[in-house]
Amino acid sequence: MPSRHTQSALPSSRSRYAAKCVPAVWLAAIALAVFAACDTPGVTLIDPDVTGDDDRSFTITVQLEDTMLARTLGWSQGVPDAEVYLMRVGEEFDPIVIVTDSTGTAVLESVLPGQYRMAAYRVLGEEETGPTGGRVRAFGDGRILEVEVASVISLKLLVDRRSSLVFSEVQLAASYGGTNNPGYQWFQYFELYNNGDSTIHLDGMLWGWTWHINRALTPAPCAATEPFRNDPLGLWAYYIHRFPGSGNDYPLTPGQTVVVALDAVDHSVVHPDLPDLSTADFELEGTVDADNPDVPNLPEVGTKEWPYGHGVEPRAHPMFLALPLDLSTLVHQTDPFDARDWVRIPTEAVLDVVSIAHMSPDYDVLIAAPCALPVPASMDRLPRAQLTWGDATLAVQRKVLQAIDGRLVLQDVNTSFVDFREATRSPGTIRN
The missing domain is CATH 2.60.40.10 (Immunoglobulins)
Structure with a gap:
């Protein structure tokens, strides 16, 4: 049984803004493979x-x-x-x-x-x-x-809709730099929250990336990727993990969370800014990472194996959560760009989607402009910006809308840009 985590304060009143530019400056990724943050004039x-x-x-x-x-x-x-x-x-x-x-x-x-x-x-x-x-x-x-x-x-x-199981927090600062540990990224995690009124069993559920070629690249322009990105029948994916369990092993009651770590270890021994995830509820199974025997694994079940051996990393791509499915019975298709085998997760099986994207000249200009929709608008209308790249103290968190009978209800208007905010990480605890 996974450990259970707590929720905290009620939401504060909504702030109002004047018609002006906000004076802060975003920090963003400079390149695809080497991650560093820099100040850029607004x-x-x-x-x-x-x-x-x-x-x-x-x-x-x-x-x-x-x-x-x-x-x-x-x-x-x-x-x-x-x-x-x-x-x-x-x-x-x-x-x-x-x-x-x-x-x-x-x-x-x-x-x-x-x-x-x-x-x-x-x-x-x-x-x-x-x-x-x-x-x-x-x-x-x-x-x-x-x-x-x-x-x-x-x-x-x-x-807003009162959805059941939702993404409540995602930590995806791609890597922690520093002189001694360049490129350390194994502290990533995501958190799920039962936002409904009945117990949910996580057994067999699927988590993964959706179609993630979402820019106007020369070999894969937006018009060519549209049938994969914006398919009303479902989400196309090949990086997928499955929750363990045989049906009733992992219940999640209303108002409770679970934390799924990339690696369920104490990362603070690498640097004090990194989280201790040794008590996470689950971890993503890899081929070369250290395994925590006290934390159940989510095996990788997609049509393509993640190449870095630590399980699929939560990154600035659309991510989905879906009901248990037999992937062998679903529609498969080979894309014309790099001949990869994609499987379609039916729309009716999708429980939640969170989209996070880089929004900076380093990506929008140096790489390519974004396509209009990374996923169908019925699932998510606009990604949340990944603003601060490499800051391990921050995470993207779903906003608290209200409390009903003492239990927090999280906001879900199917628009990650307004549903989520960037705040100090708090794996296992819902904060306003």
Whole structure:
């Protein structure tokens, strides 16, 4: 039986932002194989060289997809006070954040055309929950799209859903550097949380990467990878691990977590900034790593073996969690780019997806621009940014939405960009 972990404080009230650039600077990856962080001066969407009287603004309208709920909340015209985030692909800066007016509209002046990452987010304040029976609700949307000046962009917000088993935290700082231990990355982990109302058995469930060629690369352009990335019938994968158990061996009750470590050992002996994962609930099985006999292994069952011998590493790619499946009975397909055997995880078997991506000139320009969708929009609309590369003290954590009967409920609007935040790691504990 895995050990059980605790949850902590209730969510605080939502902060509001003015229409301005946030002054912080992102840290990001420099290269694919060698990982290092560097400070880069922030830039904004404002073009200092623009002259003339041309209209260089564009308008954003924000509405709910659920029109009935919109009427109930009095938002038929649009979503008021929604936070809209904009980031121009290829520029390194914190997102510009603007807030919609009473009609759900926001206008941004002096805009450069190009490809943008754009998201919108709204959480009901306690004083607004009368129409929802006192329940706090969250709404979100996100996309990557081409923006022309003097245009109108419409965002349709999904309402949160009370999902069952979800990713609650992912530690994927690719490697810890330092003079004595360059390239040490075996401290990665992910955490799962039972966000529902009934006990879940983890036995036989699948975890892995989805299709992860999500940039406009010369041998695999976005148009060619679209059938794999955006398949309504399921997620294509070949790096997959399976939870152990025969059906009822590993129950997870509502409000509890499990931590799955890449290597379930005390990494703090390498450096004090690294986590002690020796008490993790599970570890990803590898061929050359040290095995903790007290921690159950997730064997690798995909069509391709991870080449580094420590199990598949959580990285800045879309990751999925799925119900138990016999992979031999599923649809397989060889891709035309490097002849790898992919297996399709049916949509109805997918429990959760988290997408994390590099958002920096080192990737968007030096490597390639991102494709519009890394996974179908029904599963995730916009990845969360991997901001601080190589900082082992940080993790990507799902936001706490509210507490019901003393139990924390995590936010899930199928948009990783607004569902997750970067915060101090806390494997096994849900924190706000």
